[in-house]
Amino acid sequence: MKPADFQSTILIAEDEPLIRMAFAEYLTECGYVPIAVGSGDAAVEVLEKNVAIDMVLSDVRMPGQRDGFAVARWMAEHRPHVPVILISGDARSRENCPDGVPLLRKPIAMAFLAQQIHDALAKPLKQAV
Numbered sequence: 001m002k003p004a005d006f007q008s009t010i011l012i013a014e015d016e017p018l019i020r021m022a023f024a025e026y027l028t029e030c031g032y033v034p035i036a037v038g039s040g041d042a043a044v045e046v047l048e049k050n051v052a053i054d055m056v057l058s059d060v061r062m063p064g065q066r067d068g069f070a071v072a073r074w075m076a077e078h079r080p081h082v083p084v085i086l087i088s089g090d091a092r093s094r095e096n097c098p099d100g101v102p103l104l105r106k107p108i109a110m111a112f113l114a115q116q117i118h119d120a121l122a123k124p125l126k127q128a129v
Contacts, residue, residue, distance in 0.1 A: 008054035008121055012036040013043035015062040026110045040066030044074055053082060055121060060088035072098045083120040
């Protein structure tokens, strides 16, 4: 994947440490600035601190009070202009996915993931209500 056109900060919520580190390392190589956390609860904690985030990439199934769907719903309520991409190894997750939020299936090729992120960041921003 070619480097990002601009440095976007991507919040990664993934409970599996090796996957989280692999995502963060690859996105860094692509020119993004990753912030990696191990749960949906930790992701919302970062977001509540008003850290400038350009995108959220979240696993669906994670420990704690908030799974990836809850993170996506929080984003829709509090930062509707910021794109979210969810990732799951469970095909049944599609039925619970919030409208308009892409759900990618694990395992995922890193180049495909980077293209999805690039495309989501290139879309016109949603208008905050």
